[in-house]
Amino acid sequence: MATAELELIDVEKTYQSRKSSTLALTGIDLVVEPQEFVSIIGQSGCGKTTLLRILGGLIKPTGGEVKAEGRSLWRGESRDKDTVSRLGLVFQEANLFPWYTVEQNIALPLKLRGVGRAKRYERAHELCQLVGLTGFEKSYPRELSGGMRQRTAIARALSYRPGILLMDEPFGALDALTRDKMNLELQRIAEATKATVVLVTHSINEAVFLADRVVLLTPRPGRIRSITDVPFPRPRQVDLQTWPEFQNIARELRHQLDEKADG
Amino acid sequence: MDREKFLKLLPWISTPLLLLAIFAIWKLYTTVSGISEFVIPTPEAAWASLVDLVLERETWTVHVWITLFETLVGFAIAVVTGVAVGAVLGRIYWLELALRPIIVALQVIPKVALIPIFVILFGFGVTSKVIIAAILAFFPIMLNVMLGVRSVDPGHREVMRSLDAGRWQTFRHLDFHSILPYLFAGMEVGIVFALIGAIVGEYLGANEGLGNLVVVSLNDLDAPQLFAVIILLAALGSVLYFAVSGVKRLMIPWHESVIRE
Numbered sequence: 001m002a003t004a005e006l007e008l009i010d011v012e013k014t015y016q017s018r019k020s021s022t023l024a025l026t027g028i029d030l031v032v033e034p035q036e037f038v039s040i041i042g043q044s045g046c047g048k049t050t051l052l053r054i055l056g057g058l059i060k061p062t063g064g065e066v067k068a069e070g071r072s073l074w075r076g077e078s079r080d081k082d083t084v085s086r087l088g089l090v091f092q093e094a095n096l097f098p099w100y101t102v103e104q105n106i107a108l109p110l111k112l113r114g115v116g117r118a119k120r121y122e123r124a125h126e127l128c129q130l131v132g133l134t135g136f137e138k139s140y141p142r143e144l145s146g147g148m149r150q151r152t153a154i155a156r157a158l159s160y161r162p163g164i165l166l167m168d169e170p171f172g173a174l175d176a177l178t179r180d181k182m183n184l185e186l187q188r189i190a191e192a193t194k195a196t197v198v199l200v201t202h203s204i205n206e207a208v209f210l211a212d213r214v215v216l217l218t219p220r221p222g223r224i225r226s227i228t229d230v231p232f233p234r235p236r237q238v239d240l241q242t243w244p245e246f247q248n249i250a251r252e253l254r255h256q257l258d259e260k261a262d263g
Numbered sequence: 264m265d266r267e268k269f270l271k272l273l274p275w276i277s278t279p280l281l282l283l284a285i286f287a288i289w290k291l292y293t294t295v296s297g298i299s300e301f302v303i304p305t306p307e308a309a310w311a312s313l314v315d316l317v318l319e320r321e322t323w324t325v326h327v328w329i330t331l332f333e334t335l336v337g338f339a340i341a342v343v344t345g346v347a348v349g350a351v352l353g354r355i356y357w358l359e360l361a362l363r364p365i366i367v368a369l370q371v372i373p374k375v376a377l378i379p380i381f382v383i384l385f386g387f388g389v390t391s392k393v394i395i396a397a398i399l400a401f402f403p404i405m406l407n408v409m410l411g412v413r414s415v416d417p418g419h420r421e422v423m424r425s426l427d428a429g430r431w432q433t434f435r436h437l438d439f440h441s442i443l444p445y446l447f448a449g450m451e452v453g454i455v456f457a458l459i460g461a462i463v464g465e466y467l468g469a470n471e472g473l474g475n476l477v478v479v480s481l482n483d484l485d486a487p488q489l490f491a492v493i494i495l496l497a498a499l500g501s502v503l504y505f506a507v508s509g510v511k512r513l514m515i516p517w518h519e520s521v522i523r524e
Binding site for chain 1: 422515
């Protein structure tokens, strides 16, 4: 029995300002299995980004525990280095460094880890192939479209072979057509890398299309309202979205999202 | 593509034409208005004087050399101190807050008005001009570096944090590159200010340098030479500015300000 890839145990996060404290997340229990694809959806301000940042070790929760592969992410005030290096993060903005080329951006995490030049670029080219950027290795980020920048960001996050890919609305800034395409690509990349993926999104369709399970958060304070299994076989095609079963799940999630959080 | 090529060539065509136009208007004015050649010389007289000046060995070995030396040493001091102070003030917010009124006050004073004080303090030699050049160039460089230190993209910081990068790694791959465009913006202004500082310093008391040559020409009522020196100064300033700008192009080819040029 493999250990859970990611584990959140009664996680709580309170934002403290001088005058008031805001409970952003409370009572979050979640187990993500190896190679599972989990989507997290919720309205703006429900704490889904906070949750992802907690998973990524960017924020320390004020209560509860975060584990990756059975190991605690936090030891006191510092992050466990080995555990953090198992995580790959992709943000809403590609956040590429404009002074580096595509291959330099992708190879940066390896450079930080002291990997030799030849190996770094070999890996960068391999990843360019994986995410469909072949021929753009020497381009600068400003020369790329939004979709290609996000591909580069994904390749950068994958460069050091993290077992877990954490994504915060990675396609939120893209147009609908590019977004559909990127969803198919992401499915293929997740399959090819055998990575466990946690994706935060506000698009119900995107969440259901990609995920094995959809976690729905309700706001103030953020807590898990429901976890929905999405049983469709893979690889999934875009026309899955027209299936009645798909639409039933999407409708139910829409219904839950629109509910007033009336405790 | 054709349009881009044309835009690249444009300055090389427009500059000679504009210079020609300026000389034509100048010539027209001196002939039509009948103004005394002690006030405004004819372009030919200024040109002849400029040729004399350029062919004179002493112009280069003494005057240009001294002014260039004062400007560049002052500029170098301004870059080093400007980067250091700008980086510290950019990082330590409370210190900047504490010093802000003084900095603003120093900014508001026309620093050229302080030049006599430096001449009194450091004498008529090169030292006082170097210090003046350094002080004038210091402020734009320091302020830009301070701005640059604070303008590092938070998203980029987050990436470095998620990659568990160390302090030095973050500086080397992120802060350094983020600050460079600001530093160069400050340096482009700073090099010109340094030259102004050196020349005005020389106006007020010096035995050598192009600024001194301006004063000498004025005292001799040698208007053609006065104009010639001014033309030489304009050329020197342009060379210095384009040198800094050229280094910028080499160092930050990825930056908007370089691409758009």
